[in-house]
Structure formats: structure tokens, C-alpha cells
Amino acid sequence: MFIQIEPTSDIPIYTQLANQVIELIARGQLQGGDTLPSVRALASDLSVNMHTVNKSYHELEHKGIIRIVPKSGAVINPIVQDGITSDNRRRIIEQIKPILAESLVLGMDPEEIQKLVSSILTHLKEE
Amino acid sequence: MSLAIFLVTLAFMIVLQSAMPFLLKRTLVFGVTIPEKFAMDPSLASYRRRFSSIIFMTGIIAFIAFLVWSTTTHATEEQLVWIGLAIQSGLLLLSMALYLYFHAKTTELKQTNKWGTSLKQIRVADLQSHAKDAMLPSSMYVLPILVTIGLVIYTVTQYSLLPDMIPTHWGANGQPDAFSPKTPFSSIALLIILLVMQVMMLGINIATKQSGIKLNSSKKKSSQIQQLAFRKYTSWFLLMTTILLTILFGFLQLTTIHVGFQNVSLMMGLPLGFLLIILISSAVYAFKVGQGGSRIAVSVAEEENIGVTHEDNDAHWKLGVFYVNKQDPTIFVEKRFGVGWSINFGNPIGYLIIFVPLLLILLVAFFV
Incomplete structure (x- = not known):
């Protein structure tokens, strides 16, 4: 179960890390109850500061994707089955909206955007 | 000789x-x-x-x-x-x-x-790397320490049997050639040095286990197999060295206590055998395992990763030999020129594990 980061990217490393973990969960490679490596182990493997990994884990915890359990570490929460909460929905809309607006401004037409979204979704589901 | x-x-x-x-x-x-x-x-x-x-x-x-x-x-x-x-x-x-x-x-x-300047540099890690790590448990390194403590206790009980002059140095023929007057300290100085070395080996094993399993992003699967093999064999090699040291030092201590144990050919042969085993096994290790396990044959299919390359990290390697990265919590890193481990000079714990024991050994040797 590999994750990869790009140190020179504009996206901060802790966000890249959180995104990679979320993607692994969406693909079903990480499942509810699985644990993530300790902060020290992952930071050493990726040669990054422990604060970076810690920040990433706390962001995931804040979003409700993992829970941090004393002694067992970071444990993945099962994928939510009974629908998204209104708070989370609001946050997602807030994040998607500027990206969609930017796509329109940069010349994508709505149909193309819809196609792109469904192709990404099939890609995530296929493994 | x-x-x-x-x-x-x-x-x-x-x-x-x-x-x-x-x-x-x-x-x-x-x-x-x-x-x-x-x-x-x-x-x-x-x-x-x-x-x-x-x-x-x-x-x-x-x-x-x-x-x-x-x-x-x-x-x-x-x-x-x-x-x-x-x-x-x-x-x-x-x-x-x-x-x-x-x-x-x-x-x-x-x-x-301009090699590699057009390629995007990435780093990879496996979330399960550490679960697959097969390094020896640190408890194995505690056993030789117990042997040394046993020898210290034994020496104390046999104190009256010890000669008035305690050997402190042995020549190439295995015979003692320097002595110190008998004191409670000089009688166990050899064992103290052994103990310091054993604790250092234990510390190295613990720190190596915590060190990062760094993968090559263009060959992530095979580099992981090689890394894990490298870690396993290094920990075996280290334990073997610890056991040999324990046997050699323990034997010398026993010959000091019981003059009857002094067998000329054994005293000459043991250090030489020790040297030979270490030389041969490090050569076998270097040729069989190679740097980071690079000589271990692996046949796994790697998915091609076009347009990306492994991060070169050259900036953190001063002169290509000294790794200095304050961000990285890793204590030991694989050598870049050579086979084995080096320390992350950006992490002070590495200095402690290596230099404090050396200093202690020098102190004991100086005051005996």
C-alpha cells in the first residue's frame, strides 16, 4: 500500500499525505479498523518532519476519517454508510465550488466537467 | 604473527x-x-x-x-x-x-x-513497511548483556583467586603484555568495556529499527524487498559480532581468574579466529547483500512511472557521505558510498549512541 508525495509541489506535504490516505480508503485498500503507521515511522520513511505527519493525522481526525486511540495509534473509521452529515456536505460544496468555477473560466464546458467527474469516480471504484 | x-x-x-x-x-x-x-x-x-x-x-x-x-x-x-x-x-x-x-x-x-532535471521528483513509502520488517528483536541483544553481568558477579565471588597484577592488554600472540595492579575496578574493567559495547549494539539495533525504510520510487516493490533483506541481514551480522565479542572477552576474563584455563594455542587462536570470522562474514555480507540489498536478486514486476524519478536528496548528503537532515527523525541511514549504515548528522541521538560508548570505553581504558 504505497503512498507518494511530491516535495516540490505547491500543495503542502501534510495535505498530500492526507489526500493519499483518503484515496486509499475510497479505493477500499484501507478499511475501517486498519491502523496507520506511527508518526515517527512514517516521517522516517518519507524523510519529513514528525510535525508534518502529525498535522496530517490531526487533519484526518478533524474530518472524522480516522480516530487517534491512545496506544493503538491512528485507526481508520469505516466508510460512512448512512449518508453525509450536513456539516460535511457544506464543507465539500465550499471546496468544490471554486474548482468548478475555475474550470469554467479556463474553458471547460459543463459536459466535459461531468465526464471528468464520472471518470475519476469509476477510476476510484475500480480497484 | x-x-x-x-x-x-x-x-x-x-x-x-x-x-x-x-x-x-x-x-x-x-x-x-x-x-x-x-x-x-x-x-x-x-x-x-x-x-x-x-x-x-x-x-x-x-x-x-x-x-x-x-x-x-x-x-x-x-x-x-x-x-x-x-x-x-x-x-x-x-x-x-x-x-x-x-x-x-x-x-x-x-x-x-542536466540529468533528471526534466523529471518530477517524488518520494514513496509503504504504510505496511514496518509491519514487514524482519529485524531481530532487541531482546536478543539483552541475552549477551546478562552473560556479562553473570561474569561480573562470578569475578566478585572469585576475587581472592585473582592474581596481583591484572592483564589489561594482549599482544598479537594472545598473551597478556600489559598489567595493572589488582583493584575491584581493574578486575572487572574488561567486562565493563564489554558491557558498554553490548549496550551500544542494543542501542544501534533499537535505533535502526526506528529508522526509515526508504524506498526508491522508480522501483518501489523491489527496493522494498531489498531494503527489508538488508535490514534483516545487518541485524544478524550485528548480533553475531556481539556474540563473538562476548565469547572473546568472557574467555579472556576467565583465563585471568583461572590460570589453568590458559591454553597457549587457544589464546592465540581465539582472537585470530575472531578476526577471520569478522573479515570473511563482512566480505560475504558486502558481496551477497550489497548496498541496501542491491545485490539481492528480486524478480517482481514494477509498474512504469513515466516522467517521475526518485528524489535525488543530493543536497542533504554533504560530499556524498555525510547525511545531514534536521527534518528527518531517522537516526541511521544507509550509506551512500559503502555497505552498511551511517548516522543522520542532523539528529543528535545518533551521536549519543555512537560517541558516548566510545568515550566511556576510552575512559575505562585510560583509568585502568
Whole structure:
């Protein structure tokens, strides 16, 4: 179960890390109850500061994707089955909206955007 | 006897030093990261060959000169030791100077050819790496420590049997040649040194386990298998060294307590056997495992990752040999030029594990 980061990217490393973990969960490679490596182990493997990994884990915890359990570490929460909460929905809309607006401004037409979204979704589901 | 020891270690050094460029990963040339597809560049191949042949030729000439000189003239033991040491350090210095020269040449070649500048650099890690790690448990390193503590207790109970002068140094023939007056401290000084070394080995094992499993992002699966094998074999090698040290030091301590144990051939053979086992096993280790397990054959299909390459990390490797990265919590890192581990000079814990025990050993040796 590999994750990869790009140190020179504009996206901060802790966000890249959180995104990679979320993607692994969406693909079903990480499942509810699985644990993530300790902060020290992952930071050493990726040669990054422990604060970076810690920040990433706390962001995931804040979003409700993992829970941090004393002694067992970071444990993945099962994928939510009974629908998204209104708070989370609001946050997602807030994040998607500027990206969609930017796509329109940069010349994508709505149909193309819809196609792109469904192709990404099939890609995530296929493994 | 000294002559044989010097010749064997010298031969060993010549072989290992001259073979060095070929024991390393293809993508690490004289401490510089080279992208996979340029690794077999003809200029790099000629650098590797030149390094090896210069070391090998000089080494052989020095070896023969040393042999001829020592057999034709009636050199004293002391002269033999000094000349032998001078030749060995000279060979090491030559190898360092050549390394620096070719490190500079390779860096220059990488810059002028702009190798890898068009590729996006990425780092990868496996979330399950540490669960697959097969290094020996640290409890194995505690067992020899218990043996030493047992020997300390035994020495205390046999204190009256000890001679008035305690041996503190042994010559090449295995016989003691320096002594200190008997005191409670000098009677167990040897065991204290052993204990410090055993604790250091334990510390190294713990710190290595915590160190990062760094994967090559262009060959993530095979590099993981090689890394894990490298970690496993290094921990075996380290434990073997610890056990040999315990046997050797324990035996010397027992011969001090019970004069009857003093068997001339055993006292001569044990340190020599010890030296031979260490030399042979490190050669086998270097040739079989190689840098980061690079000589372990792996056949797994790798998915091609086009347009990306492994992060070169050259900026963190000062002169290509000293890893300094304050961000990285890793204590030990794989060597870039050589087979084995080096310390992250950006992390003070590494200094503690290595230099404090050495200082303690020097102190004990000085005050005995």
C-alpha cells in the first residue's frame, strides 16, 4: 500500500499525505479498523518532519476519517454508510465550488466537467 | 604473527575497497544520485573502473613491497606494526582522495548533462513497511548483556583467586603484555568495556529499527524487498559480532581468574579466529547483500512511472557521505558510498549512541 508525495509541489506535504490516505480508503485498500503507521515511522520513511505527519493525522481526525486511540495509534473509521452529515456536505460544496468555477473560466464546458467527474469516480471504484 | 594479521587485513581491504563501486546501487555513483536510465553512462563506467584499478594496483604493490621488506630485513615487531598501520591508513586515504575526486567529477557530469532535471521528483513509502520488517528483536541483544553481568558477579565471588597484577592488554600472540595492579575496578574493567559495547549494539539495533525504510520510487516493490533483506541481514551480522565479542572477552576474563584455563594455542587462536570470522562474514555480507540489498536478486514486476524519478536528496548528503537532515527523525541511514549504515548528522541521538560508548570505553581504558 504505497503512498507518494511530491516535495516540490505547491500543495503542502501534510495535505498530500492526507489526500493519499483518503484515496486509499475510497479505493477500499484501507478499511475501517486498519491502523496507520506511527508518526515517527512514517516521517522516517518519507524523510519529513514528525510535525508534518502529525498535522496530517490531526487533519484526518478533524474530518472524522480516522480516530487517534491512545496506544493503538491512528485507526481508520469505516466508510460512512448512512449518508453525509450536513456539516460535511457544506464543507465539500465550499471546496468544490471554486474548482468548478475555475474550470469554467479556463474553458471547460459543463459536459466535459461531468465526464471528468464520472471518470475519476469509476477510476476510484475500480480497484 | 603480526605480519600474518597485517597481510590478511590488507588483502581484505584491497579487495573490498577496489570492489566498492560495483557493490553499490547503480543509481548512486560516488555519492551522487543518477537517474536509472543514465546509470550505465560510459563516462560513469570509466570512473568506476579507474577508481577500482588505481586502488587495486596500488594495494597489490604495497602488499608485495611489505611482504618482501618484512621477510628480507630483520624488522622488529614494533617496526612491523608501524609500517603495517601506515600502509593500511595510506590505502584508506588514497581511497578517500579518489572518492572525493570522482564525486566532484560525477557531480559536474550530472550538472552539464542536466540529468533528471526534466523529471518530477517524488518520494514513496509503504504504510505496511514496518509491519514487514524482519529485524531481530532487541531482546536478543539483552541475552549477551546478562552473560556479562553473570561474569561480573562470578569475578566478585572469585576475587581472592585473582592474581596481583591484572592483564589489561594482549599482544598479537594472545598473551597478556600489559598489567595493572589488582583493584575491584581493574578486575572487572574488561567486562565493563564489554558491557558498554553490548549496550551500544542494543542501542544501534533499537535505533535502526526506528529508522526509515526508504524506498526508491522508480522501483518501489523491489527496493522494498531489498531494503527489508538488508535490514534483516545487518541485524544478524550485528548480533553475531556481539556474540563473538562476548565469547572473546568472557574467555579472556576467565583465563585471568583461572590460570589453568590458559591454553597457549587457544589464546592465540581465539582472537585470530575472531578476526577471520569478522573479515570473511563482512566480505560475504558486502558481496551477497550489497548496498541496501542491491545485490539481492528480486524478480517482481514494477509498474512504469513515466516522467517521475526518485528524489535525488543530493543536497542533504554533504560530499556524498555525510547525511545531514534536521527534518528527518531517522537516526541511521544507509550509506551512500559503502555497505552498511551511517548516522543522520542532523539528529543528535545518533551521536549519543555512537560517541558516548566510545568515550566511556576510552575512559575505562585510560583509568585502568
